[in-house]
Amino acid sequence: MKTTNVRDVAVETLLQIEKNQAYSHLLLNSMIKKHKVNEKDIALLTEIVYGSLQRRITLDYFLAGFLKKAKKVEPWVQILLRISIYQMVYLDRVPERAILFEAVEIAKHRGHKGIASLVNGVLRSVQREGIPDVEKISDPVERLSIKTSHPQWLVEKWMNQFGLEETEKMCETNLLPPTQTARVNQMKLTVDELLLDLNNKGIMAEPGDLAEDGIKGSKGNLALTDAFSEGLLTIQDESSMLVARALDPQREEKVLDACAAPGGKSTHIAERMNGTGIVHSLDLHEHKVKLINQQADRLDLQNIQAEAFDSRKVLERFEKASFDRILVDAPCSGFGVIRRKPDIKYTKTQDDVLKLAELQHKILQEVAPLLKGGGVLVYSTCTIDQEENGDVIETFLENNPEFVRNDAVKELLPEKLARYLSNGEVQILPHYFGTDGFYIACLRKKG
Ligand SMILES: C[S@@+](CC[C@H](N)C(=O)[O-])C[C@H]1O[C@@H](n2cnc3c(N)ncnc32)[C@H](O)[C@@H]1O
Numbered sequence: 001m002k003t004t005n006v007r008d009v010a011v012e013t014l015l016q017i018e019k020n021q022a023y024s025h026l027l028l029n030s031m032i033k034k035h036k037v038n039e040k041d042i043a044l045l046t047e048i049v050y051g052s053l054q055r056r057i058t059l060d061y062f063l064a065g066f067l068k069k070a071k072k073v074e075p076w077v078q079i080l081l082r083i084s085i086y087q088m089v090y091l092d093r094v095p096e097r098a099i100l101f102e103a104v105e106i107a108k109h110r111g112h113k114g115i116a117s118l119v120n121g122v123l124r125s126v127q128r129e130g131i132p133d134v135e136k137i138s139d140p141v142e143r144l145s146i147k148t149s150h151p152q153w154l155v156e157k158w159m160n161q162f163g164l165e166e167t168e169k170m171c172e173t174n175l176l177p178p179t180q181t182a183r184v185n186q187m188k189l190t191v192d193e194l195l196l197d198l199n200n201k202g203i204m205a206e207p208g209d210l211a212e213d214g215i216k217g218s219k220g221n222l223a224l225t226d227a228f229s230e231g232l233l234t235i236q237d238e239s240s241m242l243v244a245r246a247l248d249p250q251r252e253e254k255v256l257d258a259c260a261a262p263g264g265k266s267t268h269i270a271e272r273m274n275g276t277g278i279v280h281s282l283d284l285h286e287h288k289v290k291l292i293n294q295q296a297d298r299l300d301l302q303n304i305q306a307e308a309f310d311s312r313k314v315l316e317r318f319e320k321a322s323f324d325r326i327l328v329d330a331p332c333s334g335f336g337v338i339r340r341k342p343d344i345k346y347t348k349t350q351d352d353v354l355k356l357a358e359l360q361h362k363i364l365q366e367v368a369p370l371l372k373g374g375g376v377l378v379y380s381t382c383t384i385d386q387e388e389n390g391d392v393i394e395t396f397l398e399n400n401p402e403f404v405r406n407d408a409v410k411e412l413l414p415e416k417l418a419r420y421l422s423n424g425e426v427q428i429l430p431h432y433f434g435t436d437g438f439y440i441a442c443l444r445k446k447g
Helices: 003-020 024-034 037-056 058-066 075-088 095-108 113-129 142-147 152-162 162-174 192-202 237-246 264-273 286-298 312-315 350-370 390-399 406-411 414-419
Strands: 181-185 205-207 215-217 234-237 256-257 278-283 304-308 323-329 369-381 401-403 424-429 438-445
Touching: 003 024, 003 037, 003 075, 003 095, 024 037, 037 058, 037 075, 058 075, 058 113, 058 142, 075 095, 075 113, 075 162, 075 181, 095 286, 113 424, 142 162, 142 192, 152 162, 162 414, 192 205, 192 215, 215 237, 215 350, 234 264, 237 323, 237 438, 256 264, 264 278, 264 304, 264 323, 278 286, 286 304, 286 414, 323 350, 350 369, 369 390, 390 424, 390 438, 414 424
Parallel strands: 256 278, 256 323, 278 304, 323 369
Antiparallel strands: 181 215, 181 234, 205 215, 369 438, 401 438, 424 438
């Protein structure tokens, strides 16, 4: 594949993400397959797609001054200009001459000569005049929004929740590529044994930064290793690995995972139980249940029973007080995983947050009676939004006085986390440890 086409595939991918609100990671994978993008070009394509998506607001701000005289351009032209400016500003290794040439070629073949000359004109002006200095924007919300490409409403919301300094650090971290991490299947081997095995095979990996089950890989895709196919590891973010630790399932217990697909935490729970007992893994969507089963098969776990079921109706399916432990890893806005899914910051709205909080509350309320007295309930999300996290737990505890916060959870979680843990709950922000942003609350039922 010629490099020109890589940029064209980038334009097509970004156009579809915008038009169909498709998830960037899923769409990019299918475009790579469809256009048979070779190994060498995948890195550049990924960088251009993610980079220009991550910095969309910033790039549009850079472009606005140069597009002033042009009438509103078509979406594909805007995207072509964005990816070109992205490469000019953020990618040192691509010569500007090549960027301009290829942008003009794409404009010619997708549009006509007039558009090609507009694209050429805009990019040449950027080259000549340089981009505006975002640090000069005086309003702090607007400056942070444009500098780190997060919508203003989100920056404002986070500033109210965390203050300017934390919000700034978080927004900057959201622009960084995520570290590749995996969870070691400790039913089969230890972290040290797996690291030795990987390093012997030339795969560079080292212990994780936060979770005791975690490793991080520097080069190559851990999902393509023999260790992955042999069920020795599972791709998972380190903050996510803390959830099963907080739940602390014991051998032979009966556990409910109310929102389980694709099965990252169910399989961890099942591993922690050493393949004994039973984990009932529910998910609303039939097609996602298949993903849980695939992971359980790969890891050779016999103690997971996955089924499609709406957790808002579990009382029709299970008996009250029949579970030792329950996990609600709830559907959420995903504001903690913006590094991986940048489209989230442009598509999710405050209305979504409110609807999600309602759903989260309904699920928690429904599963609560299923827990035995003395049992543990863990609620987690991959968001950093107070309304979906602390507020949901606060309301749940008000409505369910038989539940209390389980501060003992701090003994189960890494020492490093202690300063962020209080009253059995922790909000991890992405810049604390370079992990996803995550919320975990651990509760106990009296009795
Ligand atoms: C955050 S994801 C779970 C991730 C999973 N625990 C893991 O670690 O791989 C939330 C899941 O909840 C599911 N979900 C949404 N509404 C649900 C409902 N009413 N009942 C059961 N599952 C639901 C979604 O399909 C989604 O797969």
